[in-house]
Amino acid sequence: MLRMIFRISIRRQEPSMKVKDVMHKGAEFADSATPVAAIAKQMRDADIGALPVKAGGRLVGMVTDRDIACRALANGGDFNRMTAKDIMSGRVVCCTPDDDIADAIDTMxxxxxxxxxxxxxxxNIIGMVSLGDIAHKVGKDLSGEVLRAVSAHHR
Structure with missing residues (x-):
């Protein structure tokens, strides 16, 4: 009986999918001194919703289309004088290409x-992994769970 259970558990194990199997290779980024208007145009032209921000060659933040709408436009600041540093989210969470996709999903x-x-x-930024990337590569149940968890409002 123990042998049979052992064999079944081995057969059920599948090779884990890695971030490198899902991610978009290469990534646009902005310098922390880049004007917000230039960031918006860069995002539009690249058809992306987020840009990592670097300063001194290091990753220091992230600017999303939501940051532009909420932190730049809605707050009534001088849009023409604002830079990435003014609206970015700090403390960027990253992953590596060799991380298990399950760990990346858990982090998200x-x-x-x-x-x-x-x-x-x-x-060095070598790519990005997004909910859309995950939805295209993993099962619908898992990608739906991630979407619900990430989209849930803070209570």
């Missing part, structure tokens, strides 16, 4: 983020 759920920059060992 816990941090309630829709995108994760993918960095190499030297912390």
């Amino acid at each position: 759920e816990k941090k309630k983020v829709r995108r994760l920059p993918v960095t190499d060992r030297d912390e």
